[in-house]
Amino acid sequence: xxxxxxxxxxxxxxxxxxxxxxxxxxxxxxxxxxxxxxxxxxxxxxxxxxxxxxxxxxxxxxxxxxxxxxxxxxxxxxxxxxxxxxxxxxxxxxxxxxxxxxxxxxxxxxxxxxxxxxxxxxxxxxxxxxxxxxxxxxxxxxxxxxxxxxxxxxxxxxxxxxxxxxxxxxxxxxxxxxxxxxxxxxxxxxxxxxxxxxxxxxxxxxxxxxxx
Numbered sequence: 001x002x003x004x005x006x007x008x009x010x011x012x013x014x015x016x017x018x019x020x021x022x023x024x025x026x027x028x029x030x031x032x033x034x035x036x037x038x039x040x041x042x043x044x045x046x047x048x049x050x051x052x053x054x055x056x057x058x059x060x061x062x063x064x065x066x067x068x069x070x071x072x073x074x075x076x077x078x079x080x081x082x083x084x085x086x087x088x089x090x091x092x093x094x095x096x097x098x099x100x101x102x103x104x105x106x107x108x109x110x111x112x113x114x115x116x117x118x119x120x121x122x123x124x125x126x127x128x129x130x131x132x133x134x135x136x137x138x139x140x141x142x143x144x145x146x147x148x149x150x151x152x153x154x155x156x157x158x159x160x161x162x163x164x165x166x167x168x169x170x171x172x173x174x175x176x177x178x179x180x181x182x183x184x185x186x187x188x189x190x191x192x193x194x195x196x197x198x199x200x201x202x203x204x205x206x207x208x209x210x211x212x
Contacts, residue, residue, distance in 0.1 A: 006090035006133035007126045015078035016091045022081050025182045029069045030189035031062050036071055036182070044068055044101050047112060047147055048075055048177050050139035051120040052128025054096040055190040056199030060119045061100050062189065066107040071099045072183040072190070075141060076173075081181055087135050096135045099180050109147050110211035113154045116140065117208045120201055122172045123162065129200045138170075141177035148176065154208070161206050 029036055040046075051057040054072040062070045074082055077094030087094045100112060120128055122138040142148040151174045159170050182188075191197050 018079035048097045048141035050095040050097045056201040058098045059191045068101040072187040114208040123168045138172040
C-alpha cells in the first residue's frame with residue numbers, strides 16, 4: 001500500500017500540512033561561489049527541471065561551467081516548505097527538481113533542454129531507473145512564454161526521435177514554474193561534496209539535435 005501511495009499524486013486535501021519557515025541552506029553555491037538565494041543579477045533567467053534524483057540532475061547543469069547557480073529543491077506539490085522525508089512519503093505531491101539560474105547570453109535555454117532530454121529517460125512515468133515515486137517524475141517548469149514554447153516544441157522533436165528508435169511515449173510534464181522550495185543544505189551540490197555519491201541518472205542513448 002505504501003508503494004502505491006508513492007506512485008500516485010495525492011489530492012490537495014490529503015497532502016501533508018508542511019510549515020511556514022523555509023529550509024536553511026548554505027549562503028553560496030559550493031561550485032560557482034555565487035549566492036544561492038535571490039535576488040539574482042537582472043540578466044538572469046530561471047527554469048526548473050525534474051529528472052529523477054536531484055543530486056545527479058543538479059550536477060549535469062553546473063558541470064557545463066556556464067550556469068550562474070543551481071539548487072536542489074522541491075516543486076509541483078501542495079505542502080509548503082516540505083522536508084526530504086516528507087517528500088519521500090509521496091504525500092506532498094512535490095517533484096525533486098533542480099532550479100537553474102542562467103544567463104541566456106552564455107547558455108541558451110535550448111541547450112538546457114538538450115541536457116535535460118539526454119540526461120534521463122523521459123518515458124518512465126513516476127520513476128527514474130530504480131528510483132520509484134512521484135518525486136522522480138520528469139518535468140520542465142518554465143518562467144517565460146519563450147521557454148514554454150521552446151519546451152513544448154522540444155518534446156515533439158524528441159518524441160519523434162524516441163519513436164523512431166522504438167521507445168514509448170514521453171511522460172514529461174511541462175508547466176509554468178510552480179513555487180520552488182529549497183531542499184536541505186546537505187542536498188545542495190551533493191555530488192561536488194561527495195564525488196562517489198549515488199547518481200541514478202541514465203538516458204535513453206538518443207541524442208537531441210544540436211540547438212546551434
